[in-house]
Amino acid sequence: MDLQNMNPSSLKSRFATRFLRALTKINAQKPISSSSSREIFQRYRRIKVAADKSMAYSVRSRRSWSRATLWRLRTRSPRSRLATLARRSSVKTRTTRAASHGATVVDRKSHGKENKEDGGVEAEELRELVPGGEAMDLCNLLDETAHYIKCLTTQVQVMRTIANLYSLH
């Protein structure tokens, strides 16, 4: 773990620097102490997007899930009209997902694609969790999941440390 910390180009450091930059930018916009709950919520959304984006950028396009996340982030936002048009015309299945890759608890039995027997019901659920996972077979899905888990843990670590530092100062 220490070696990873020392490595300047490790995933952790890349993500940390990117996320910090985004975070300071967000914090510079408004003073936090005088924010209403609505503003706090907006800031929360922005921070979450920044976290996901920084992580996806740190991974570049080497992984399918990062590409999917970046694509989703790009098409989601202010140009909603263009985004919906792009979604409709796009063939990708992941565009139909309106929800973010956050933890929406999905009814497991609602996707019983047993005809394919590609891991069954659980694999379908995993596909929904991992961004870009709908178009993958089980083998690659597991691959992507492994890398995704690794990146998520890094993300959680860095964010937790930042939160601790913020709150302790």
Next chain:
Amino acid sequence: MASENDDMGLEMSSITILNKYSNTSESDPFFSSGWDPIVSQSESLGGSSIASHYHLVMENQGISGTSHVSQYQSNPSFVELVPKLTGFDGGNLSQIPGPFSLPQCNQIANSNERGSKNSLRSLDEHRISETLVGTSPNGKIRKRSPESDSPFRSCKNGNEEPGMDLSSEGCDGLREQAGKKPKTEQNLSANSRGKQAAKQDKDSSQSGEAPKENYIHVRARRGQATNSHSLAERLRREKISERMRLLQELVPGCNKITGKAVMLDEIINYVQSLQQQVEFLSMKLATVNPELNLDLDRILSKDILHPQSAAVLGFGPGTNPSHTFSPSTFTGTISGFPNTNPGFPPLPQTVLENEVQNLFQMGFYPGSTMDGFGLDGIH
């Protein structure tokens, strides 16, 4: 002919010939509609010369058929059936019915020798580019995984595997009469050769024998069916189990779990919990007020990457019984988030030093905390 057919029958019991070319147009004249052109050709040829050794060539993922074809040319006495795999979509490849294929194997061979070589060759090349072994549909066609292909080997001539018993036995007729043709991959049925069965284990231990080509050569294990389907299925299953093992190491607390469904459940729970943590932390960051503004970037990045130095920042040891910022609360606060939220901004700088240490440790060694969190969240 009858004896030859019987011989074939014996050896064909465990062999399935797949000849479904659904993609290429070149294949259509050759394999279309039930072997009709083959039948007509063979009848015109008048009898077949089938060797007693019935060699089944099973091409897995694009084994080059050119060598086979050239073998056909120089070795008319050998019948080589070329079942091909269309792809591994779920493993439900259609099978050519047995009886239908039997009497026409020789015809196939003969016809292989004659006219349709070109089509076969181009077909094989096309097949090479098309068949996938459980790989992703996003274009990764030639996937070599020699580490997982322990039973895989290729029966190559001469130069590559000098110590191959299989070549001495099974490939004998083929090899010697066909001359030394490089790059001949064969997948002989284990059941059909009693002699070779004993050597199967030894041969199956030779792994990763596809250094030059980018496809996987599959060898049937002893006592296992040599269906192209089952081989493909086995390949796929092995890959999947290998990846599940990797995931088992990533997800904490999954060492005892055996079984794909349960493991997948655990993985799903873990990913969900991680995503929830990210959301929770981002909410926390949204509410926390960073009072330290000077050179935040540098300090924070330094602290994140070097946790030990951060502890020296000089937090006075003091007690603050009002704040609930304890490790247990921190780890298990998904449900208790609204409770702890108002506690963050007014935190003074008096924090227990051991708590600081705990927090930094938690931040970088989340193993224990993750277990706690995971357990709280799941069980």
